[in-house]
Amino acid sequence: MVYKYIEIVGTSPTGINEAVNNAFKEASKTVKNIQWGEMGRVTFRLDENQQVEYQVEVRIGFKIERAD
Amino acid sequence: MVYKYIEIVGTSPTGINEAVNNAFKEASKTVKNIQWGEMGRVTFRLDENQQVEYQVEVRIGFKIERAD
Amino acid sequence: MVYKYIEIVGTSPTGINEAVNNAFKEASKTVKNIQWGEMGRVTFRLDENQQVEYQVEVRIGFKIERAD
Amino acid sequence: MVYKYIEIVGTSPTGINEAVNNAFKEASKTVKNIQWGEMGRVTFRLDENQQVEYQVEVRIGFKIERAD
Amino acid sequence: MVYKYIEIVGTSPTGINEAVNNAFKEASKTVKNIQWGEMGRVTFRLDENQQVEYQVEVRIGFKIERAD
Amino acid sequence: MVYKYIEIVGTSPTGINEAVNNAFKEASKTVKNIQWGEMGRVTFRLDENQQVEYQVEVRIGFKIERAD
Amino acid sequence: MVYKYIEIVGTSPTGINEAVNNAFKEASKTVKNIQWGEMGRVTFRLDENQQVEYQVEVRIGFKIERAD
Amino acid sequence: MVYKYIEIVGTSPTGINEAVNNAFKEASKTVKNIQWGEMGRVTFRLDENQQVEYQVEVRIGFKIERAD
Amino acid sequence: MVYKYIEIVGTSPTGINEAVNNAFKEASKTVKNIQWGEMGRVTFRLDENQQVEYQVEVRIGFKIERAD
Amino acid sequence: MVYKYIEIVGTSPTGINEAVNNAFKEASKTVKNIQWGEMGRVTFRLDENQQVEYQVEVRIGFKIERAD
Amino acid sequence: MVYKYIEIVGTSPTGINEAVNNAFKEASKTVKNIQWGEMGRVTFRLDENQQVEYQVEVRIGFKIERAD
Amino acid sequence: MVYKYIEIVGTSPTGINEAVNNAFKEASKTVKNIQWGEMGRVTFRLDENQQVEYQVEVRIGFKIERAD
Numbered sequence: 001m002v003y004k005y006i007e008i009v010g011t012s013p014t015g016i017n018e019a020v021n022n023a024f025k026e027a028s029k030t031v032k033n034i035q036w037g038e039m040g041r042v043t044f045r046l047d048e049n050q051q052v053e054y055q056v057e058v059r060i061g062f063k064i065e066r067a068d
Numbered sequence: 069m070v071y072k073y074i075e076i077v078g079t080s081p082t083g084i085n086e087a088v089n090n091a092f093k094e095a096s097k098t099v100k101n102i103q104w105g106e107m108g109r110v111t112f113r114l115d116e117n118q119q120v121e122y123q124v125e126v127r128i129g130f131k132i133e134r135a136d
Numbered sequence: 137m138v139y140k141y142i143e144i145v146g147t148s149p150t151g152i153n154e155a156v157n158n159a160f161k162e163a164s165k166t167v168k169n170i171q172w173g174e175m176g177r178v179t180f181r182l183d184e185n186q187q188v189e190y191q192v193e194v195r196i197g198f199k200i201e202r203a204d
Numbered sequence: 205m206v207y208k209y210i211e212i213v214g215t216s217p218t219g220i221n222e223a224v225n226n227a228f229k230e231a232s233k234t235v236k237n238i239q240w241g242e243m244g245r246v247t248f249r250l251d252e253n254q255q256v257e258y259q260v261e262v263r264i265g266f267k268i269e270r271a272d
Numbered sequence: 273m274v275y276k277y278i279e280i281v282g283t284s285p286t287g288i289n290e291a292v293n294n295a296f297k298e299a300s301k302t303v304k305n306i307q308w309g310e311m312g313r314v315t316f317r318l319d320e321n322q323q324v325e326y327q328v329e330v331r332i333g334f335k336i337e338r339a340d
Numbered sequence: 341m342v343y344k345y346i347e348i349v350g351t352s353p354t355g356i357n358e359a360v361n362n363a364f365k366e367a368s369k370t371v372k373n374i375q376w377g378e379m380g381r382v383t384f385r386l387d388e389n390q391q392v393e394y395q396v397e398v399r400i401g402f403k404i405e406r407a408d
Numbered sequence: 409m410v411y412k413y414i415e416i417v418g419t420s421p422t423g424i425n426e427a428v429n430n431a432f433k434e435a436s437k438t439v440k441n442i443q444w445g446e447m448g449r450v451t452f453r454l455d456e457n458q459q460v461e462y463q464v465e466v467r468i469g470f471k472i473e474r475a476d
Numbered sequence: 477m478v479y480k481y482i483e484i485v486g487t488s489p490t491g492i493n494e495a496v497n498n499a500f501k502e503a504s505k506t507v508k509n510i511q512w513g514e515m516g517r518v519t520f521r522l523d524e525n526q527q528v529e530y531q532v533e534v535r536i537g538f539k540i541e542r543a544d
Numbered sequence: 545m546v547y548k549y550i551e552i553v554g555t556s557p558t559g560i561n562e563a564v565n566n567a568f569k570e571a572s573k574t575v576k577n578i579q580w581g582e583m584g585r586v587t588f589r590l591d592e593n594q595q596v597e598y599q600v601e602v603r604i605g606f607k608i609e610r611a612d
Numbered sequence: 613m614v615y616k617y618i619e620i621v622g623t624s625p626t627g628i629n630e631a632v633n634n635a636f637k638e639a640s641k642t643v644k645n646i647q648w649g650e651m652g653r654v655t656f657r658l659d660e661n662q663q664v665e666y667q668v669e670v671r672i673g674f675k676i677e678r679a680d
Numbered sequence: 681m682v683y684k685y686i687e688i689v690g691t692s693p694t695g696i697n698e699a700v701n702n703a704f705k706e707a708s709k710t711v712k713n714i715q716w717g718e719m720g721r722v723t724f725r726l727d728e729n730q731q732v733e734y735q736v737e738v739r740i741g742f743k744i745e746r747a748d
Numbered sequence: 749m750v751y752k753y754i755e756i757v758g759t760s761p762t763g764i765n766e767a768v769n770n771a772f773k774e775a776s777k778t779v780k781n782i783q784w785g786e787m788g789r790v791t792f793r794l795d796e797n798q799q800v801e802y803q804v805e806v807r808i809g810f811k812i813e814r815a816d
Contacts, residue, residue: 008411026472077206126180242316275417377723390504425560447585452786483549487545491696583790617688
C-alpha cells in the first residue's frame with residue numbers, strides 16, 4: 001500500500017472547523033481515497049470590515065490506486 | 069508541589085472545541101486536580117459519509133496529592 | 137515597507153475562534169494597520185465549574201507608518 | 205471515542221525493526237485496543253563487545269473502553 | 273537547475289527499509305530523474321494478527337526537465 | 341530490555357536544580373528502576389511576594405521488570 | 409477561497425536571491441495565481457572549480473481557480 | 477481576559493536562576509500583572525577572567541488591564 | 545545587564561540582505577543600544593510585474609539602559 | 613566527567629541498521645570510549661541501477677580522558 | 681572572521697551551572713579564543729545513592745586564528 | 749562510504765552569500781573532499797558605524813578517506 005500527500009489551505013470567515021471542511025471539499029474534487037489529514041499552520045487576515053478570516057493548512061493523505 | 073502529565077486524544081464529529089472537551093471529560097473520570105492542558109497535534113478522518121471527524125491531542129497536567 | 141510583531145493571548149470560555157477574535161479586538165485598541173496573524177500555542181484551564189477556558193496565542197503583524 | 209498515549213522504549217541487539225516489535229510486545233501485556241504507534245528518538249549503545257544495541261522510542265496510542 | 277518535491281508514504285509488513293523501497297518504487301512509476309529522498313515520520317499499525325505494519329514518509333526530490 | 345516514560349513537573353521556590361530533584365523524589369515514590377531523565381520546558385510563576393517559583397518538566401525513563 | 413502548496417528547489421551559482429528567483433520562474437511555467445512563498449532549507453554544493461552552488465527550497469502557495 | 481508577551485534576556489555572573497530573577501526584576505519596572513514566564517535560549521559568554529556569564533531568555537506574559 | 549527583544553519584518557524588492565538592512569534601519573529609529581539580531585522566517589510576494597519581493601523577519605536584541 | 617560529540621554519516625546499500633554500524637565502525641578508528649549515539653537525518657540516493665543507498669547521520673558521544 | 685563549533689557535555693553532581701562550567705573548563709584545555717556557548721539538552725542520571733547527576737550539552741563557538 | 753560534519757560560522761560585512769563563501773574557504777584549508785553544506789542560524793551584529801555584519805552557520809559534510 002502506498003499513500004501520497006497534498007497540502008491545501010482552506011479558508012473561511014466563520015471559523016477553523018469550516019476552513020478545514022473547505023480544504024477537504026476542494027481536495028475531494030481532484031483526489032479519491034482520502035484517508036486522513038493533519039492541521040498545519042493556522043493564520044488570519046482581517047477583511048475590509050476588520051473581521052477575521054481563518055486560513056488553515058491541511059496536509060491530506062490519500063491512497064494511490066495502482067493497476068500493477 | 070508536583071504535577072504529572074497524561075496525553076489523551078479527544079475526538080468529535082462536530083469540531084475542535086468539542087474534541088477538546090471530550091478529552092477533558094474522559095481525563096476527569098480517572099484523574100483529580102486537573103490544572104491545565106495544551107493542544108498537540110490535530111488530525112482528521114473522513115467517516116463513511118465523507119464527513120470530517122476531528123481528533124485533538126491534549127496534554128493534561130494534574131497536581132499529585134501525596135500524603136508525605 | 138516594514139512590519140512589526142506583537143504577541144497576544146486571547147481567551148474565551150466559548151471556543152478557539154472566539155479567543156482568536158478577542159486577541160485581535162484587544163490588539164486593534166492600541167495598534168493600527170494590522171495585516172495578518174498566526175496561531176501559536178493553544179492552552180486550556182478549567183474554571184471553578186470544571187468548564188474549559190480556551191487560551192490562544194496570536195502573533196499579530198502590523199505595518200509601521202513612518203513619516204521619513 | 206477517546207484514545208490515550210503511552211511512551212515505551214524498545215531495545216534490541218538486532219536492529220530498529222526488532223526494537224519496535226519489542227516495544228509493541230511489551231505494551232500489549234498491559235494495554236488493549238492498541239490503534240497505532242509513532243517512532244520517536246532512536247539511540248544506540250555499544251555493548252561490551254562493541255556491538256551496537258538499538259533503542260527506539262515508540263509513542264503508542266490505544267482506545268479507551270469506558271462503560272459510561 | 274530546478275528540483276521538485278513529492279511526499280509519499282510507503283508501507284510494508286516486513287520493516288522500515290522495505291517501506292522506503294516501496295515508496296521509491298511507486299514514485300518512479302510517475303516521476304523521472306529522482307535525485308534523492310529524506311525520511312519523514314515513521315508510524316506503525318497493528319494488522320488483525322497484531323503484527324506491526326511499517327509506514328514511512330519519504331520526501332522525494334526529482335530534477336525538472338524543461339525544454340526552455 | 342524495555343523502558344517506559346512518565347512526565348513529571350517538579351517545582352521549587354529555590355531554583356531549577358531543586359525543582360528537578362523534587363520531580364525525581366516524587367517519581368521514586370511510585371516507580372522503581374529509574375534510569376535517566378531529560379529536562380523539558382522550564383516555566384516560572386510569581387508568588388504573592390513577587391518571588392519566582394521554578395517549574396521544571398522532567399521526562400523520566402525507567403526499566404520495566406517483567407516476569408515473562 | 410482555497411490555496412495549494414508545491415515545493416520547488418531553485419539553484420544558482422550566483423547566490424540565494426537568484427536561486428529563489430529561479431524557483432518562482434519555474435513554478436510560473438506550470439502554475440497560475442501564485443500568492444506567496446516561504447524559504448525552506450538552504451543547501452550548498454561545490455562545483456568542479458570548488459565554487460559554491462546555492463540550492464534553496466521554496467514552498468509556493470497558489471490560489472485554486474474552481475468553476476463550481 | 478487578554479495577556480501580552482514581552483521577551484527579556486536576563487544575565488548574571490552567578491548562575492541561571494539569578495539571570496532569570498534579573499529578567500523578572502527588570503520586567504516588573506515597566507509592566508504590571510505579570511502572570512507567568514517561560515525559559516527560552518540559554519547562552520554563555522566568557523568575561524575577561526574567563527569566567528562564565530549566564531544569559532537567559534525569558535518570555536514573560538502579563539495581563540492587560542483595559543478600561544472598556 | 546538586561547536585554548529586550550523586538551521582532552521586525554524588513555522588506556525589499558532587491559534581496560534578503562537589503563530586507564535585513566531595512567529592518568535594522570527601522571529599529572534604530574525607535575531603539576538604542578542594538579546588540580545583535582537573528583534571521584527568522586523568510587517569505588516572498590510577487591508584485592504586479594511578477595517580481596519577487598523579499599520579506600525577512602529579524603529578531604533584534606537591544607540593551608536596556610536603566611537609571612536604578 | 614566530560615563527553616564530546618562528533619557527527620558522522622554512515623552509508624550502506626543494504627539498510628539503515630548497516631549504515632548505523634558503518635558510522636560506529638568508522639568512529640571507533642579514531643575515537644575511544646564511545647558511550648552512546650543518536651540517529652539524526654536519514655536520507656536516500658538512487659545508484660545507477662536505481663537501487664536505494666541508505667545514508668544515516670549518527671551523533672556519537674565519547675568520554676574525554678584527561679590526565680589532570 | 682570565522683568561528684568553529686564543538687559540542688561538549690559537562691557533568692556535575694552539584695547542579696546545572698557547575699556542569700556548564702566543567703564543559704568550558706574542558707574546552708579551554710584544547711581550544712583558544714572561546715567566544716560564546718549555548719545550552720543544548722540537559723539530562724540526568726541517578727548515581728548509586730539515587731542522587732541526581734546533571735549532564736549539560738554546551739555548543740561552544742571559538743574564533744579560528746589563521747595566518748593567511 | 750562515510751562522511752563527517754564540521755560546523756563553521758562564516759562572517760562578512762557584505763552579505764549572506766559572502767559569509768557562506770568565507771565558511772567554505774576556511775573549511776577547505778583543513779578539510780578535503782567537501783561534499784555539501786547546509787545553512788544553519790543566520791545572525792547579525794552592528795559594527796561601530798552601525799553597519800550590519802552577517803554571520804552564517806554552515807554545517808559542512810566531507811568524505812572520510814580511509815586506507816582500510
